Amino acid sequence: xxxxxxxxxxxxxxxxxxxxxxxxxxxxxxxxxxxxxxxxxxxxxxxxxxxxxxxxxxxxxxxxxxxxxxxxxxxxxxxxxxxxxxxxxxxxxxxxxxxxxxxxxxxxxxxxxxxxxxxxxxxxxxxxxxxxxxxxxxxxxxxxxxxxxxxxxxxxxxxxxxxxxxxxxxxxxxxxxxxxxxxxxxxxxxxxxxxxxxxxxxxxxxxxxxxxxxxxxxxxxxxxxxxxxxxxxxxxxxxxxxxxxxxxxxxxxxxxxxxxxxxxxxxxxxxxxxxxxxxxxxxxxxxxxxxxxxxxxxxxxxxxxxxxxxxxxxxxxxxxxxxxxxxxxxxxxxxxxxxxxxxxxxxxxxxxxxxxxxxxxxxxxxxxxxxxxxxxxxxxxxxxxxxxxxxxxxxxxxxxxxxxxxxxxxxxxxxxxxxxxxxxxxxxxxxxxxxxxxxxxxxxxxxxxxxxxxxxxxxxxxxxxxxxxxxxxxxxxxxxxxxxxxxxxxxxxxxxxxxxxxxxxxxxxxxxxxxxxxxxxxxxxxxxxxxxxxxxxxxxxxxxxxxxxxxxxxxxxxxxxxxxxxxxxxxxxxxxxxxxxxxxxxxxxxxxxxxxxxxxxxxxxxxxxxxxxxxxxxxxxxxxxxxxxxxxxxxxxxxxxxxxxxxxxxxxxxxxxxxxxxxxxxxxxxxxxxx
Amino acid sequence: xxxxxxxxxxxxxxxxxxxxxxxxxxxxxxxxxxxxxxxxxxxxxxxxxxxxxxxxxxxxxxxxxxxxxxxxxxxxxxxxxxxxxxxxxxxxxxxxxxxxxxxxxxxxxxxxxxxxxxxxxxxxxxxxxxxxxxxxxxxxxxxxxxxxxxxxxxxxxxxxxxxxx
Numbered sequence: 001x002x003x004x005x006x007x008x009x010x011x012x013x014x015x016x017x018x019x020x021x022x023x024x025x026x027x028x029x030x031x032x033x034x035x036x037x038x039x040x041x042x043x044x045x046x047x048x049x050x051x052x053x054x055x056x057x058x059x060x061x062x063x064x065x066x067x068x069x070x071x072x073x074x075x076x077x078x079x080x081x082x083x084x085x086x087x088x089x090x091x092x093x094x095x096x097x098x099x100x101x102x103x104x105x106x107x108x109x110x111x112x113x114x115x116x117x118x119x120x121x122x123x124x125x126x127x128x129x130x131x132x133x134x135x136x137x138x139x140x141x142x143x144x145x146x147x148x149x150x151x152x153x154x155x156x157x158x159x160x161x162x163x164x165x166x167x168x169x170x171x172x173x174x175x176x177x178x179x180x181x182x183x184x185x186x187x188x189x190x191x192x193x194x195x196x197x198x199x200x201x202x203x204x205x206x207x208x209x210x211x212x213x214x215x216x217x218x219x220x221x222x223x224x225x226x227x228x229x230x231x232x233x234x235x236x237x238x239x240x241x242x243x244x245x246x247x248x249x250x251x252x253x254x255x256x257x258x259x260x261x262x263x264x265x266x267x268x269x270x271x272x273x274x275x276x277x278x279x280x281x282x283x284x285x286x287x288x289x290x291x292x293x294x295x296x297x298x299x300x301x302x303x304x305x306x307x308x309x310x311x312x313x314x315x316x317x318x319x320x321x322x323x324x325x326x327x328x329x330x331x332x333x334x335x336x337x338x339x340x341x342x343x344x345x346x347x348x349x350x351x352x353x354x355x356x357x358x359x360x361x362x363x364x365x366x367x368x369x370x371x372x373x374x375x376x377x378x379x380x381x382x383x384x385x386x387x388x389x390x391x392x393x394x395x396x397x398x399x400x401x402x403x404x405x406x407x408x409x410x411x412x413x414x415x416x417x418x419x420x421x422x423x424x425x426x427x428x429x430x431x432x433x434x435x436x437x438x439x440x441x442x443x444x445x446x447x448x449x450x451x452x453x454x455x456x457x458x459x460x461x462x463x464x465x466x467x468x469x470x471x472x473x474x475x476x477x478x479x480x481x482x483x484x485x486x487x488x489x490x491x492x493x494x495x496x497x498x499x500x501x502x503x504x505x506x507x508x509x510x511x512x513x514x515x516x517x518x519x520x521x522x523x524x525x526x527x528x529x530x531x532x533x534x535x536x537x538x539x540x541x542x543x544x545x546x547x548x549x550x551x552x553x554x555x556x557x558x559x560x561x562x563x564x565x566x567x568x569x570x571x572x573x574x575x576x577x578x579x580x581x582x583x584x585x586x587x588x589x590x591x592x593x594x595x596x597x598x599x600x601x602x603x604x605x606x607x608x609x610x611x612x613x614x615x616x617x618x619x620x621x622x623x624x625x626x627x628x629x630x631x632x633x634x635x636x637x638x639x640x641x642x643x644x645x646x647x648x649x650x651x652x653x654x655x656x657x658x659x660x661x662x663x664x665x666x667x668x669x670x671x672x673x674x675x
Numbered sequence: 676x677x678x679x680x681x682x683x684x685x686x687x688x689x690x691x692x693x694x695x696x697x698x699x700x701x702x703x704x705x706x707x708x709x710x711x712x713x714x715x716x717x718x719x720x721x722x723x724x725x726x727x728x729x730x731x732x733x734x735x736x737x738x739x740x741x742x743x744x745x746x747x748x749x750x751x752x753x754x755x756x757x758x759x760x761x762x763x764x765x766x767x768x769x770x771x772x773x774x775x776x777x778x779x780x781x782x783x784x785x786x787x788x789x790x791x792x793x794x795x796x797x798x799x800x801x802x803x804x805x806x807x808x809x810x811x812x813x814x815x816x817x818x819x820x821x822x823x824x825x826x827x828x829x830x831x832x833x834x835x836x837x838x839x840x
Contacts, residue, residue, distance in 0.1 A: 553722065599724045641723075644771045645733065645742040646834060648723050656735045662721040 012055050013108055019048035020101050021365065027094050028368045033085060042085070045093075046075040052100065064103050066178045067118065070125040071096045077129075092128060094369070095121050154216070156223050159237040161209035166233050168204055177212070179226045184216015213241075291395055293355050301355070304348045311341045353542070356396070360438045360447070361389035363402050367409055371434065374413050381420050381431035382413055388438035393445050397516050397536055401447075404509040408449050408532055409434065411506070416453030416530050426527065428452065441535075444544075444560070450531035456482055456524040464490065482522035486510040514618075514669065517543060519560055535560060545636045545655075547663065548614060548627040550595045551602060554663045556636055556655055557625065561616045561668040565630060570609050583613060583624045590615060590624045593671055598650060621672040638665065690788040694810075696817060697764065697777040700752040704777075705784070705810065705817045710766050714780055717761040727832050731776065734763075741765065742833060745776040749831065768826045773833060784812045791819060804828070 026032060026041045049072045056064035071093065077083035099121045106113035158180075162173065180186050194207045201207070214223065220238065227236055315337045321330055364386050375382040393401075417423075417432030424430055437448045458481050465472050465484045473480050484490060488507040513520050518536035537543060537560070545556035546565075572584045573592070582589040592608065595601070606628065613624040636655035641648055652667035694705035720732030720743050729748040733740050743763060747755045763774040791808040805825040810817045827834055 599722070601722070639738075639740045641733065641740055644740060644773060645723075646832075648725070650724050654721070654733060654740045656738065656740075660735055661719075662733050662735045662740060664721065664723070 009059055012059050013104055016052045016055070016104055017101070019052050020097050020104075023048045023097050024094065024369060025365055027090055027097070028372060032090065033087065035081075035084060038085065039079075042075065042079050046072065046079050049075055061104070061107055062174055062178050063118075064100060064107070066182065067096075067103065067122055068100060069182070070122060070129065071100075074125060074129060089128060092121070092124055096125060154218065155241045156212075156214040156218065156220070157237075157239050157241050158212040158214065158223065159209070160212060160227070160234060161236075162206045162230065162234040164202075164205040164207070166206045166230060169230075169233060171230050171233070173206070173208075173210065176226050176230070177210075180212065180214055180223070183218040183222060183226075184214050187213040187215075291356070291358070297351070297355055301348070301351050304344065304351055308341075308344045308348060311337060311344050315341065353394075354392075356394050357392035358395050358398055359389060360391045360393050360398060360401075360445075361386075362398050363405055364389045364436060364438070366402070366406070367436065370406055370409055371413060374410060378414065379419060380413060380417055382417055383431050383433045385433060385435040387436065391438040391440060391445060393438075393536070400512055400516055401534075401536075404512045404534075405436075405447070405449070407506075407509055409436070412449060412451040412453065412530065416451040416455075418454050445536050447534040447536070448531060449534075450529060452529040455526040455528055455530050456485070456522070457526065461485060478524070479522075482524055485522070486520065517558060517560065542635050543638050543655075543665065544633070545665065546614070546633050547631040547636075547657070548595075548612075548625075549629040549631055550599070550627050553599070553601060554631065554657065554661070555595065555627075556663050556665040557614055557616060558652075558665065558668060559633065561618065563615045563617050563622070565612055565614045567611075568609050568613050568624075573608060581608070583615075585615065585624070588622075590622050592626055593623045594626045595666075596626075598671065616668045616672065618669040618672045623668075623672040625666075625671065636663075636665070691785055692788070692791075693783060693785050694817065694819065695764070695780065696782040696784060696812075697762075697780045699747050699750060699777055700754065703781065703815055703817050705786075705819045706764075706766075706822045708783060710768055710822050712765040712767045712772065715763045715765060715774070716759075717757055717763050717776060730832060734774065736765065736772070736774075739772055741772050741774050743774040743776060744826075744831065744833065747776065747778065766822060766826065768823050769834070771826075771834070773826055782812075784817075786810045786812065786817075786819075794818070 023045045026045050029041065032038045032041050049068055053065045053068035053072055056062070056068060074083070074089070074093070078085045078089075083089075099118050103113060103118065105111065160173070160176075162171075166173070177186065177188060189211045191209045191211065192207065194209070195201070196207065220240070223238055227234070315334070318330055318334050318337060367386070368384055371382050371384045412434055413432075417434065418426070418428075420430040423432060432451060432453055434451045435448070437446075437450075439446055458478065461481050461484055462472065462476070465487075468490060470484060470487050470490065472484065486506045486509070488505075490505065490507065510520050513534055513536070516536055518534055521533040521535070522530070523533070524530040543556070544559040546559055546562060547554050547556050549555075568583055573581055574584060574589070575581050579591075581592040583592055592613065594608075608626050611626055611628045612630055613626055614630070615622060615624050638653045639655055641651065641654050648664075650667055650670045651664045652670075653665045654662050655665060657663050693708040695708045695711050696703055696705050698704075715736075718734060720734050722732040723730065723742075726732075729745050731743040731745050733742050735741075745755065760779045761776060762780050763776055764780065765772060765774050790810045790812075792810070793808050794806045805821050805828070807819040807821045810819055825831065
């Protein structure tokens with residue numbers, strides 16, 4: 001009889017969040033305001049709202065479904081052509097989407113919910129619903145409640161004392177209260193004096209009774225209707241009180257508290273009751289624990305495994321041949337089989353990694369909303385251009401990109417793009433253009449965020465850096481200056497607006513990107529705009545590396561960090577007393593880092609100029625690593641050292657070479673700071 | 676099987692322990708065999724950086740990176756050689772896979788709790804904390820190690836202080 005709904009709650013939440021995303025993206029399209037063309041979009045939004053409302057009720061998120069009901073009514077009117085979707089209504093619907101999302105998140109995590117905001121939005125929706133002519137509102141189902149708004153609000157006092165058996169008949173007082181709440185402002189007091197001691201409590205009996213005060217345009221019949229199903233299972237008194245609000249609510253309070261031992265505990269009864277904490281899913285926060293994969297990708301995997309099995313069978317047949325039969329023909333077939341196996345393995349590897357890949361539109365699709373809200377708040381006009389949304393990227397990487405990208409977009413609008421007037425004076429179109437572009441480039445993915453705003457101000461950045469006491473190189477190049485904004489401590493209180501100063505500065509953005517083995521590049525031309533480029537490896541599990549030999553050991557240098565490799569001439573090398581040696585690289589002095597010293601390897605006795613230096617760059621610094629030999633460039637699978645051991649300074653991980661040996665992957669950031 | 680016999684068996688299983696015996700220098704040590712994943716020949720390791728001397732480095736064991744500890748160095752044995760008898764015992768301890776280098780693996784024996792005698796205060800190389808006690812098997816003295824606390828001790832430097840908690 002009882003079905004455990006909790007196992008479906010996660011699915012409901014996933015689906016609802018998807019529905020909300022859909023509503024949001026449809027609402028953000030300007031076509032939605034065009035009555036002649038918005039039909040399909042409105043339908044889509046309506047369906048999403050409708051299914052959220054329906055399933056929220058089923059899963060006990062009554063407050064979500066009540067709230068969504070108003071949204072649905074509004075949408076239904078628009079859909080039926082009885083109401084025009086104005087810019088204001090759209091803003092309100094977007095707000096409502098936010099509220100629903102907040103309610104669902106609060107329900108999922110058990111986190112606190114800003115009930116005032118929910119109430120505010122609900123009232124705004126009710127107010128909007130009440131604005132239309134009687135005919136329109138009445139046609140919209142329960143809108144008739146609002147019809148009598150003009151006739152003035154009435155106050156109703158309802159005493160509702162259900163019989164013990166109420167719950168057993170499948171009726172739930174909460175639903176009734178929820179319905180009443182739609183009719184106006186509901187004040188509610190719960191009388192729990194009939195509650196027995198816990199040991200004697202029968203969980204299926206209803207011991208509570210309520211005194212409700214409803215202020216709103218409701219007629220008595222409507223109020224009675226709420227109790228229609230429970231009439232014969234309760235003692236019900238409904239009376240109209242026309243006394244001034246303050247006096248009557250005071251009277252109600254005394255009434256109730258006389259019969260009440262603990263008045264303080266009863267007040268939030270409705271709120272506590274509707275909060276679905278009890279029904280929270282056991283696997284909360286599992287949003288990053290599961291992944292949606294296109295069926296075709298899985299079919300592809302199944303095919304590849306099938307091929308693998310065929311190759312295996314083929315090899316087995318060859319292996320079964322007798323030793324004296326084993327001739328050149330067999331050998332040739334064996335080789336063919338192995339070649340096929342190798343191809344299968346590679347394809348399978350690619351396909352399996354592909355399962356983790358999701359399109360970057362996952363992040364991009366959130367940005368139009370950010371841009372719209374922010375631009376409106378700051379009084380700026382911004383055209384957002386998204387390119388390459390279908391570019392696929394590892395799920396883990398994408399999730400860690402959301403915050404940095406959002407921050408950079410906020411930055412671009414807040415600090416980059418000028419106000420329309422200023423833009424006009426500068427001879428630019430009033431609306432600024434913010435362009436996000438994602439593309440594959442070799443084994444990397446490149447994400448560009450460019451704006452045509454004012455660009456970075458070299459002098460101001462330098463002044464601020466000096467003020468903050470940040471180290472600035474002499475005669476800094478533009479690149480050096482732009483990197484300053486990524487230094488911790490650059491983002492300052494003065495700069496913090498409520499827009500871009502929300503806890504993350506560019507230094508955090510840079511750290512996030514670097515933790516993904518990526519790099520952040522900044523280009524800017526004053527008056528013409530700024531371009532920030534993020535370069536990321538396709539997946540966290542595979543790294544493009546250069547294997548180098550130092551003595552007998554082999555290390556992997558991440559390819560993204562390598563600027564160049566060269567064989568130094570003796571005249572390029574200088575010793576700075578006490579500070580080690582430097583390499584003169586076309587006028588720049590780059591510190592030499594001897595890997596055999598850093599890693600305490602036995603000295604090969606070789607001079608630096610007999611070996612090769614690999615010039616590497618981290619965000620802060622450069623260094624020239626001395627190695628004996630460059631071996632090869634290849635993709636390596638990253639293995640964690642921490643699983644069975646611990647972090648090792650200077651090493652970011654390990655990998656397994658073709659011959660089965662373990663090679664360590666260098667942590668270039670650490671090495672450049674070590675000298 | 677009658678009930679009395681079952682009880683007898685249950686009690687036997689409770690008190691009986693199977694130990695893997697190995698030699699470190701002149702001494703014979705025993706560890707709980709349930710902790711042992713496999714035994715391998717010693718092979719070249721990839722050295723790590725700035726590690727204590729007894730941590731030899733890491734090896735690749737079918738795709739898993741496994742750190743290798745030489746207990747002979749840890750216990751200050753005078754002679755540490757790597758020859759064809761030198762073996763690595765791969766342990767599964769504290770949810771980690773870790774290899775220890777020993778001179779030779781000698782035997783698997785079953786002892787009961789009664790065979791296990793508390794170790795005297797001997798200022799030996801092995802801290803008393805890592806000892807379960809001493810046992811005598813065929814007139815040989817076996818030092819029974821509490822391998823879990825030995826591996827997880829911060830002193831061994833195998834586990835980050837932070838992640839050890």
